[in-house]
Amino acid sequence: MGYEAVIGVETHVELATRSKMFCGCPNGFGAEPNSSICPVCLGLPGALPVPNARAIEATVSLGLALGAEVAPHSVFHRKNYFYADLPKNYQISQFDLPLCRGGHLDVEAEGGTRRVGLTRIHLEEDTGKSTHLGASGRIRAAEAVLLDFNRSGVPLMEVVSEPDLRSPEEARAFAAELRAVILALGISEARLEEGQMRFDANVSVRPEGGSGLGTKVEIKNMNSLRSLQRALAFEAERQTGLLSAGGEVEQETRHWDEAAGCTRAGRSKEESSDYRYFPEPDLVPVALEAALLDRLREALPELPAQRRARYAALGLDAGAARLVAEGDGYGPLLDAAVAAGADPRQGANWLTGEVTAHLRRLGITLADAPLTGAHLGELHGLVAAGRLSATAAKEVLAGVLEGEGTPAEVAARRDLIQISDETVLEAAVAEVLAAHPAEVERLRAGEQRLIGFLVGKVMQVTGGKADPRRVSEAVRRAAG
């Protein structure tokens, strides 16, 4: 009997606000340990939280972008548990009155689009970071624990999906699409390698095509799209194996071990927490005015799916449309290029090909490169006019990216402009034909491959600056 997976994903996203969720400390990555801290995020006696309006707006923006219902009245709760890197030993989070409920995200899945429902989007504060020192590096055997509270109080948005995903691949696609939406909104840098986006997932399996739900297992600790997919694949297979062998799945929390490539059972005692949620008395309920919601709705940017559809309509294939739509800064650059006269497909090819490759060689991002849409429009004009070959166009792009100036300037400096003056071209052809009478004879006798020989000679004479297509035509005409 075949089994299918039923998956829901919980995504934690650190918001890119200037200050932390409940205090004025800078929200940044990479500072000296315990340098971005204050009485509030350190949980000192007497300190009080004040909510970050930008973080609330960012969360609401995501809700609006995903069609969620934004609560006119939302409440922060205290989630109580003791942990050394949780300074107050409670986390300010949300419980039964989150900022957003419902909504959905369409994910391109095998066999079409999958509409994934969202349960809720809420806001909370991140914890500090513990580093366990000791021989094994494991929590239980640690000899010492180092605590860094720079991350304590960073705004953390939690997006909870319905169990609408049916495979690890879909779950990965969901996470990738969610990340693309978050990047388009500019509310987080969503850098996975820095833990700015982290995943937990619920997974169960059931007989294919069934409608009931099997016993679910929660998997924690996935920090990349790849580990999300791997963990779910491992877990779905583990559960399928259990059920196929006539066994049962135990409801539990398991941790993904990236190095070992498997999930492991957590200590059940550790997981059976009663968080004793109650409304945070240091804060008043969040009341969102209609005018604010209108302003946030109007400010929503074009979302990745809309952008992909627009590029597809311009003739880009699905892969290029996705690359351009989701690459950081690619979409706006292509839009500017098209506005400056570039062909959309040509422009997309340059961006996803030569530009991407050369940026990688230079070790910079598009945002840091001096390339503009006007440059691409100009480049397109040079190629269309026959003044640059396709190969030379790529070299010009490299020059522009290296800061040598506009495409025309680069082409001139690197001497890449093709000879387009017909009289010069015909003079060169006549010179070559006159110098190789024997070969001209054999060509006229039908030995077609000699065209290549003669074109090569013309290219030599012109120093490679002639358009080979037009040289070839001229040789045929002259010899014919």
Place this chain on the structure above:
Amino acid sequence: MSGDPADLTIAEAAAALRSGALSAADLLAAVRRRAGATEAQLHAYLTLDVEGAERAAEAADAALSRGEDPGPLAGIPLAIKDNMCTRGIETTSGSRLLAGYRPPYDATVVGRLRAAGAVIVGKTNLDEFAMGSSTENSAYGPTRNPWDPDRVPGGSSGGSAAAVAVGSALGALGSDTGGSIRQPAALCGIVGLKPTYGLVSRYGLVAFASSLDQIGPFARTVEDAATLFEAICGHDPSDATSYRGVPPVVRPTLEAGPEGLRVGVIAELAGEGNEPAVLAAFGRTLEALEVAGAEVREVSLPSIPYALDAYYLIAPAECSANLARFDGVRYGRRLPGDTVEQMMAATRRDGFGPEVTRRILLGTYALSAGYYEAFYGRAQQVRTLVIEDFARAYGRVDVLVCPTSPTTAFAIGERTEDPLAMYLADVCTIPSNLVGGPGISLPVGRDGVGLPIGFQVLAPPLGEAVLLRAARAVEVLAGFAARPALATSEAR
């Protein structure tokens, strides 16, 4: 000038400082002398900030000598309850767990008093984390009542109340979660004001129960209490529950008198359950009010019998979370343990006294899965009923009155073995914390053994103007002028 400056009211001292009859340094010295003469018996203070107080007094004298008007609190020696953070000055909240803890910042109220030129004499004793009604729960030993050192000063702000009563400060700040300003004010024979929730910033107040805690002043007169209130109230962007509007203006109506004032006597709190002497003094005050032109009528608040129960679920629930941060990880005393969890557990077990432990356990239980609705949820419903009851009453009267405490000061040790008897000490003060409106206690008489009796006035939220007007009227009518024996006998 004649008399000891330590016996001046804030208003009198401010006038003397302005006229040049007294210097801030001399005033501080007088208050210090009083502390030196009384502390051995009273133990009102946990910490004296000798240098800081001298610097502040010098600054006030310098400003006065330049002919500046540094405001009504410049040079005035004040005391701060030790659950308010003072930068660099030990702040223990009466707990062993915070022994030696020096906050890196001033509470907003402390900053406001410093900005007003006040001289902060020191930090006063309290029940550990403000949990108690007698100041016996301090890890540093009890404070005693200046009227009778064998009796408690009330609590939890007993140190502040005793200091003001005896003259080792001209005014003080306390915090009131269920009566912790008003009840000790009553037992020490001074004025104690709990302002409307949100009018005074809680930033820097070591939290007990966030939705009930409010900082307020102690003074010897209603006018002085008003002066301190004016100095500490107002919006604070660091406290999200801070009121954003303009605070009530109290001074113009302070002397408006009782005429036409509609006074409601809370039936449920002004009869049975109060000591006869308390009832007698209360009744005499009501008669005086009536004679002076107030309309006095009885008002019933049927939800009041449930208020104490609701309070003893809400306050412990909030405290169980508020006190979770005291784990030995980042500050305070730490006991060793083999694991981080064991270290935290040992630190907390050793650091918290029995009453604090009791309330943390009560609160943890009340919030637990399966009990939340029956306890915390139900208590919040009762709180809503109490709020509605009071709102209805304030539709008919301007202020509500009742005794502040059913008894006068009780003996040290009398109730320590009986937490429920101790909890009943707050039965008259707790409802206004649930409601959030202001309340004030002022002395109106003494019982058979000479202990002071407090009269409580309550007003609707933001009703400080009518509250203080009524309190001032009572003050005039009661003419209470007695001072505790400890304050008057320099020849002790």
